[in-house]
Amino acid sequence: MMQGKRILLCVSGGIAVYKAAALTSKLVQGGAEVKVIMTESARKFVAPLTFQALSRQDVYWDTFDEKDSSKIAHIDLADWADLVLVAPATANMIGKLANGIADDMITTTILATTAQVWIAPAMNVHMYDHPAVKRNIETLFGFGYQFVEPSEGYLACGYIGKGRLEEPEKVVELVDRFFQERDSDKKLLEGRKVVITAGPTREMVDPVRFFTNRSTGKMGYALAEAAVSLGADVVLISGPSVLPIPAGVEFVSVTTAEEMYHRVHDVFPSADIVVKSAAVADYRPKEIFEDKLKKKDVNLVIEFERTKDILMSLGERKTHQYLIGFAAETTNVEEYAKAKLEKKRADMIVANNVKETGSGFGTDTNKVSIVTSGGDVRELPLLSKVEVAKEIYKEAVRHMKKGSSHERS
Incomplete structure (x- = not known):
């Protein structure tokens, strides 16, 4: 599956650079086109000529050395890559990437790329276990970077423990699997129409005040981005959000729960999959004041009324649609998710505990449990929200092929 794939290998300094040379050779033998960027420290361990001979490509290390005057090298490389692989990745390189520092050819290129980035750490066991390194790894994980975990064994410093760069054969196997799954995933949702709700709603009190919630829309926008990438x-x-609109989507902006209800029902008949990830208000003020409420010396009482239950209304009307709801809970997450699944006649509920680290509103990561009709529960580890979204769609397609246990109305 690597035939013709473009891999940008970024080599930072450490004794494991010799493994990066072997990795280059094996990737090229597997049919990949490999271009190499090296740090100054990496060149102290292995000469660029070695990588040039193994890759049969120019080797890059100086941001200002433009080999082709018609192109800006680090931007061209960033756009060229199908996969960016940092191997070995030192603690220093991981720290710079996590904090947006762009002071060499590798860091400037990675900041500019939209390709998947893999990090293969290699360092002393105590360095790998340092809180700063752990924090930086978690930050990169939140960016959507993937990690090739180091293996355990004898280290160059004399210690025995976790910190060895994974063997080139194993890395090649992982890369090959990545391209196989990616090429397959590109057609996962081909020919299907996916409708996604995202963000909060705002329920007006008066011209200057409204009730809302802490949703940022990040999960919903990640679901949209992932659905586009899957065809x-x-x-x-x-609802209101400051996030950029994902490329390739038909975007509909709403403010209130009532507006969202009508816009969803407008497109529902033609949808194949509906993902209701928006945090829609359950209640709204019964009266909206035309003028600003003035402060008084007594307590203010505002009467609320229920908004329409969008998920339940879709469950009552669905024919061929596969219906996915979300449940943001703080206690008894799985129990509430199963109850919601049955009550709302959904086909899947994606539940998370918003109190868990990395799983609340506004984070770049999420840790969810996928509950499908029939009572099956699949727990996912902490992943970036785009990766969570892809797993949701994969589970939905598998479930659709088996057929929902709910009788279609």
């Missing part, structure tokens, strides 16, 4: 025709219906 779907995507409609994103979003």
